[in-house]
Amino acid sequence: MSDVIVIGVAGGTGSGKTTLVKALVNRFGDNISVLSHDNYYKRHDEMSYEERTHLNYDCPDAFDTDMMIDHLRMLKNGQAIDCPTYDYPIHNRAEEVLHIEPRRVIVVEGIMIFVNKTLCDEMNIRIFVDADADVRLCRRIRRDVKKRGRSIDSVIDQYLTTVKPMHELYVEPSKKNAHIIVPEGGKNLIALEMIINRIQRHIDASGVDRDRLADVKHALLQRTRQEIFKHVVHEHGKFQQHRQVGAVEIQREHRDFFIRLVLHGKDAIALAVHERFKTLRLRNRPVRDRGDGGRVDKIRDR
Numbered sequence: 391m392s393d394v395i396v397i398g399v400a401g402g403t404g405s406g407k408t409t410l411v412k413a414l415v416n417r418f419g420d421n422i423s424v425l426s427h428d429n430y431y432k433r434h435d436e437m438s439y440e441e442r443t444h445l446n447y448d449c450p451d452a453f454d455t456d457m458m459i460d461h462l463r464m465l466k467n468g469q470a471i472d473c474p475t476y477d478y479p480i481h482n483r484a485e486e487v488l489h490i491e492p493r494r495v496i497v498v499e500g501i502m503i504f505v506n507k508t509l510c511d512e513m514n515i516r517i518f519v520d521a522d523a524d525v526r527l528c529r530r531i532r533r534d535v536k537k538r539g540r541s542i543d544s545v546i547d548q549y550l551t552t553v554k555p556m557h558e559l560y561v562e563p564s565k566k567n568a569h570i571i572v573p574e575g576g577k578n579l580i581a582l583e584m585i586i587n588r589i590q591r592h593i594d595a596s597g598v599d600r601d602r603l604a605d606v607k608h609a610l611l612q613r614t615r616q617e618i619f620k621h622v623v624h625e626h627g628k629f630q631q632h633r634q635v636g637a638v639e640i641q642r643e644h645r646d647f648f649i650r651l652v653l654h655g656k657d658a659i660a661l662a663v664h665e666r667f668k669t670l671r672l673r674n675r676p677v678r679d680r681g682d683g684g685r686v687d688k689i690r691d692r
Contacts, residue, residue: 393596394466395589396496396512400504400564401519402557403448403549404529406575410519410585411499413576417586421593423465423493427500430458431476433483442481448548448556450505458498462512465492478538494596495589501557504564517585518568519575523554 397414401407415422430453434442446452454474461471472487503509504516521529527549534540565571572581 393494393592394492394496395494395514395592396462396466396498397585397589398503398510398513398516399497399499399519400501400516400561400568401575402521402523402526402561403501403553404526404533405519405521406529406577407499407501407519409576410517410572410582411497411576413582414495414497414586414589418495418589418593421493422495422497422589423490424497424499425458425462425465425473425490427453427455427458427498427503429473429475429488430454431483433474435482439480445481446552446556447481448501448552450502450560453500453502455502455506455509459506459509459512461490462496462498462509465490465496466512468492478540494593501561502564504567505560510567515570515588516568517570517572518565520565520571520573521575 399407399411411424415424431447432452432454434445437445457474461473464471470489470491473490475484475486475488476482477484498509498513504518510516530549530553531542531545534545535542570581570585572578572585576582
């Protein structure tokens with residue numbers, strides 16, 4: 391799919407990425423697909439629950455980013471994917487998958503997505519959502535307690551031991567890879583309107599390009615048919631005018647014309663033209679004198 395635009399939305403935990411992405415999904419509906427980095431946490435079936443609770447989930451190595459890149463490329467090429475999902479209460483990948491269809495707009499969302507250069511190179515627009523640290527901490531506590539079954543103490547402990555240090559080590563420096571920095575994410579209505587307008591222009595242009603391409607293809611096909619018909623009529627005239635002489639030259643021109651069609655990928659048309667010429671040759675083939683006094687140029691009526 392050459393008319394796909396990929397938009398990366400990164401930022402620290404609780405910065406407002408999800409709010410921004412939801413606003414885009416609500417606005418564009420079926421024209422947009424979302425790929426979340428959180429779904430690509432690595433599977434750790436070999437560990438016990440207790441061991442998994444002590445893993446660092448806030449560093450690049452916690453994610454299977456290579457799988458995400460492969461899935462993103464598949465979506466860009468028009469292939470649907472089965473995205474993995476993550477079970478937060480058990481700290482491990484779930485058995486269920488999320489089926490995602492390719493769309494003209496693909497949003498890639500996650501904390502660490504701008505850290506990986508290969509993933510960054512797959513994106514056309516990179517947006518970093520920014521917010522103050524204390525605001526992000528409050529949002530994370532509220533989210534993890536309500537939606538992920540965590541206790542307040544465990545959320546704060548994780549924030550101080552891994553989230554904050556990893557943010558300073560990886561997330562904040564990755565801001566330099568962004569094209570746009572948006573304070574407050576989806577709550578920044580001016581920035582949101584600018585992003586929506588940019589995506590809308592892409593969708594509108596894609597639709598116009600498709601319609602224009604269809605018109606051009608139709609016009610070329612009609613022109614090709616007309617030119618081939620004229621050529622067949624012209625060659626037929628040659629047969630009628632030069633049935634005594636020049637048959638070899640006419641056949642050579644037919645052969646060259648046939649070869650040109652094949653070389654230009656018009657096999658079906660070439661075959662049809664070939665059959666047409668064969669029919670014309672059979673109809674207009676001169677009858678040779680076999681000693682009965684008949685004229686050499688006498689035409690057998692078939």
